[in-house]
Amino acid sequence: MQKIVEQTKEQVHSGFQQGTSPTGERWTALKYPRPPHRNQNNKPLLDSYKLQESVTGKTADHLEAVSNEELTLGTYVEYAGIHQEGSGRIPQRKFLGFNEKTKDMATTKVADSVIQQIDRL
Numbered sequence: 001m002q003k004i005v006e007q008t009k010e011q012v013h014s015g016f017q018q019g020t021s022p023t024g025e026r027w028t029a030l031k032y033p034r035p036p037h038r039n040q041n042n043k044p045l046l047d048s049y050k051l052q053e054s055v056t057g058k059t060a061d062h063l064e065a066v067s068n069e070e071l072t073l074g075t076y077v078e079y080a081g082i083h084q085e086g087s088g089r090i091p092q093r094k095f096l097g098f099n100e101k102t103k104d105m106a107t108t109k110v111a112d113s114v115i116q117q118i119d120r121l
Helices: 002-018 050-056 080-085 100-119
Strands: 062-066 071-075
Touching: 002 050, 002 062, 002 071, 002 100, 050 062, 050 071, 050 080
Parallel strands: none
Antiparallel strands: 062 071
16 A cells, blocks of 8 residues: 555656646646746746645645555645635646556555455455
């Protein structure tokens, strides 16, 4: 399970840097350029890097739990849901989810785990 979480974090980090959802869809561009002291590349969701770091790092807003049966990865950042789902004037910019590579790896890991448990019977 930990390997699935780590691969998902890498995928999320890459999505923030490329401005894409986990499935590769490009995020809506920023409507207005950022001031000179912030986000010089004008990448969406990277003004302070708080949201990215809350998912991929070990900040106070980071949410991660891993056991043999389940995993949780997310963020406590108050505005995360608005960007994930979109709201009114704010376009949806999905940053959480799984791409096909991660889904395939997770499926294999879970299947291997089930087979190992059956073999122990």
